[in-house]
Amino acid sequence: MDKKAGPQIEQGHYVLTRDVKNPKPDRRSKEWNKLEMWPKGTQVYVRYTNINSQIEFIESRWPTLQSIDSYSEAYDVIAAALEPAKETYKRLLHRIGVHNTWWVLKRLVVMGKVTLADIEQAVNEEDASDNQPMATSDPEV
Numbered sequence: 165m166d167k168k169a170g171p172q173i174e175q176g177h178y179v180l181t182r183d184v185k186n187p188k189p190d191r192r193s194k195e196w197n198k199l200e201m202w203p204k205g206t207q208v209y210v211r212y213t214n215i216n217s218q219i220e221f222i223e224s225r226w227p228t229l230q231s232i233d234s235y236s237e238a239y240d241v242i243a244a245a246l247e248p249a250k251e252t253y254k255r256l257l258h259r260i261g262v263h264n265t266w267w268v269l270k271r272l273v274v275m276g277k278v279t280l281a282d283i284e285q286a287v288n289e290e291d292a293s294d295n296q297p298m299a300t301s302d303p304e305v
Contacts, residue, residue: 171243173210173217177255178246180206187237196221197230202242207249209258219243222258 182204190198209220211231218231219242232238249255262268272278 171240173243173246174248175210175212175217177222177249177251177259178208178210179249180204180208180242180245181247182245184241184245187241195230196223197232197238207255208242208246209255210246222255 180202184202186198186200186202189200191200192198196202207222209222211218211220216234218233219239220231232242251259257263257265257268269278269283273280273283
């Protein structure tokens with residue numbers, strides 16, 4: 165008998181709260197959806213399609229191609245270990261499907277939201293700090 169769809173999870177970003185063992189790993193592949201274990205802290209995105217929901221690994225080069233759908237056994241074990249994650253700029257870009265951040269920067273300049281001088285200043289400040297990340301209130305930014 166075919167497996168029924170897994171638990172209904174609200175669309176959004178999540179993080180694994182514990183290590184999760186893949187019920188059907190494929191040791192021949194290094195794709196995230198075929199790993200033996202998904203480590204605690206792995207960031208995923210739950211997306212709805214016309215047919216089901218999918219869990220995508222947001223670090224994947226092709227997140228929708230290496231997703232785990234709600235009819236998979238792996239969906240259930242991952243779903244049981246998920247906790248909602250706060251949205252960051254990286255998660256926002258993933259959610260809206262932007263993989264080329266230069267395009268976003270270009271649009272902000274064209275819209276007048278950011279100037280070329282702003283970009284130059286940001287780069288100079290980064291260089292002046294010996295390439296250390298600038299301090300933010302959110303370490304996940």
